[in-house]
Amino acid sequence: MSQAAKLRGTLLTFGAALSAALALIALIMLSLDKAPLAAAQRFLEGAIGTPSARADVIMAALPMLLCAAGLLLTFTAGLWNIGVEGQVTMGAIFATIIARTIPRDVSDWGALAALILPAELLLAMLGGALWAGLVALLKIRGGINEIFGGVALNFISVNILLSLVNGPWRVGTFPQTAPFAPAALLPRQADLRLSPLGIAIALIAFAVVFMALRGTRFGLQLRAIGRNAKSAGILGVRVERNIFWALVVCGALAGLAGAFQVLFTRGRLLPNISGGIGFMGVLIVLLTGVRAAWVLPVTLFIATVPIGSLKLATSLDSAVQIDAALGNVFQSALVLAVLIGGGIRARLAARRKERAEHG
Amino acid sequence: MDEALVRTLADIVKVGAPIVLAAIGETITERGGVINLSLDGSLVLSALVAFVIGTGTGSVILGTLAGISVGLVIALIVAVCSIELKLSQVAVGFVLTLLCRDLALFLGIPYRNAQVFPATFLPIPVLKDIPTIGPIFFNQDLFTYLSFIAIGAAWWWLFRTKAGLTLRAIGERPQAAFARGVNVNAMRYLYTAVGGGLVGLGGAAYTLGVLPTWSDTGIAGNGWIALAIVIFGGWYPLRVAFGVYLVAGLRTVVTNVQAQVPPQVVELLNALPWLLMLFTLFLVSGPYLDQLLRILPPRLHPPIRTILRARPPSALGTIFEQEGRH
16 A cells, blocks of 8 residues: 555544544533533634643643653553553652752752752652663563553552652642742743743653664664564564663653653642643554654644643533543543544455455 | 451451452453453443432442443443454553543542442341351342352353353363354353453442442542452452452451551552552562472472462463454
8 A cells, every 4th residue: 555545544544533532522512411512612712722722732742742752662562551650650759859848049059050950850750760660570570461560550659649748748738749949840931831941851852762763773672572572582682671671761751751740730749640641641652553753743632632621621601611521531532433443444454455365 | 256357357248349240250251362451441430320320210220230231331342342353452441441431530520429329238137147157248238249149150150061161262272162163252242241241240339339329539440450350360260259358358457447547658558459469460470489489398389389370361362363264
């Protein structure tokens, strides 16, 4: 099949899947006496209608992009790093270790002040990498499938987080830390909620992963393992070592995403700090069919969902006012529809080929 | 026996009931060669639907049937995607887990902490008066009895019937079963549906029995526990049930000490079941069992190994090309 025909097929499948997911959401809205078309209009306005909305979408996309970049590595190696959620959470916790100690006034810190942010980000990456390293060790040394190791560590990371914000780190009546000092946060523009430094970090991280997958030994070996781990091993690829590093790098990137959550999105540590962005990363990579080139646009598209849904949730018009949780339903419904659509397309192609061969 | 201990044991059996139903359901599904990874989401969504229908109609039976149908439909989606569309069972199952959970969280908003379902408590006359055994096993609610029946029935079906032999065959050697005239994929549909139905029943057991109200936080996570326990249980119903009661026991102990410790410690204690899950998985699938056995006399090695080892059905998660290429 030609490249153009393949692209057309992919877009057609995506379009059909998108329509199916939107139809499901419209049905749910109608059953709740809401106005789907008005809601859609309000959603689009809220997500891309104004410069500030577009800035919010870009910033919401950054942590997702970091997770998706890491997951590209693990998925390429055929690993289901469901533990990415816990790795985000650990990153947020580790960044907080430094961030909560930074005072409001750092004017007498001199050059040291410039080290605060790098230290926070590095520590967050270390936290995520450690948590992912555990998944890798449990898999390689303990024979525990990465899905189960990851799920258990996700829940354990949430328990650690809740323990910290309910105990030693708690400030005030709610289980959360105090808001971090400006010097501890990712610097942002005064008018729009946009952080050029954050955008640069996320894009560089994504570019590095993209190149690593395209043109390095590491990327090639991961692909070989993903195709068939056993034959890759026979051909001299060190399977366990590569699996370990794929998971650890993914964990470091997820940890960085966690740092973005506390140092930009929320400005403090609180329960459910990840907000599901790890799983959104998984959905994004599944949507692209593990193709790195599609990740950037798909991430931006997916990032409009939470931002737009939030505008619907806070709307005063009861015909479109709807809980933001519906946005999550849309995301997972879309991915399921894309998977099914891809399956149907492959079956049809196989049948056509068979018919052509037989007659 | 000590009265407090009897009460704790009765609690364990009750708290474990929904997880038993889900884990036994998954055992049956996986014995047939299909992984239904959607368990966690399935459990939450079927719990919500069972609650809504149950409170709406006022009927336990209708609520339960609604829960069962939800689990069954989700399982059938997994089966169709795997058998007809040759999609990865893990991918479809995982996305379904997220979808069902999100759907339940959204649709459940109006029912949050709404009302409590009338008790399905159903003490069995005469039997409940047997000392010790009576209060633990026969002074329970409807779903706890169903969980006992599920354990026994699954064991009997798998290891004492001809149909069970076929079920094991389609998960171990589907080609061989097919050569003997078994319609492998039809059987896989059947057992995936049966397993999913049991998961749905487990969901109903939460909102109509154990809790008995709608609360997603009390349910989410347990599907993953059940999936792990199936591995720990080595795909044997009795061992699976034992694993569930182990986790439920730990939970009950944590719940009992909850009032005496500060909240930050409670949160850490809540991590214990997950640590237990990792440890048990490590024990049954890690390479260290043999080293561990060395400290015991050699005569004990084979039985302990049989008890602790877990080997998945050979064809688990694979796709069976029934027609072949003509």
